[in-house]
Amino acid sequence: MEKHQFSCIKCLGTEYRGGEIRTTGSGLSRFLNLQNQRFAAVSCSNCGYTELYRMDGGGIGNILDILTNG
Template sequence: MSEKGCIKCGSTKAGTKDVSMTGSGLSKMFDVQDNKFTVVYCENCGYSEFYNKASSKGSDIFDLFFG
């Protein structure tokens, strides 16, 4: 069984950040940041994946990122 980690560099050190982004249409025109995501990133190389905050849970995100 091989060790799992970042798909780019193999590191097992990861961090998370919550971010908000605008959508399209009126929300973009009025700068309404109604899309919320959790970003999981490799602390070694910076590779990042975005997960919709409404459908993600903390430990599940790490499992998806690092297998």
Template sequence: MKQKGCIKCGSRDADKKEVAMTGTGLSKMLDVQNNQFLVVYCKNCGYSEFYNKRSSKGSNILDLFLG
């Protein structure tokens, strides 16, 4: 049977947060943060996965991360 949890340490203690980042070129020069991501991270070891916020749902991503 496959174990569920963090792929690095096996912990099931995870959380999520939203982050915004600049792109390249003009948006970087003007500091326009037009790229939005959902970060799911392990509270035990810090392993993180980034998901494009436009194409994902937060709770579904957390379920995917934990298995």
């Protein structure tokens, strides 16, 4: 994975943490609790400011959501 230069737009910090979140959409996916919306999160380690970037939400994650919802 390529390392990129990071600079927080709020505090100008240079340290960050990355992560991923999944959320439900609207309509039928919300009713069935399918978490088909996927985002990469980049958070400033100094102030906590977080930016979200939309990622492809398809694939095995949706199948696992269907199988694990009770």
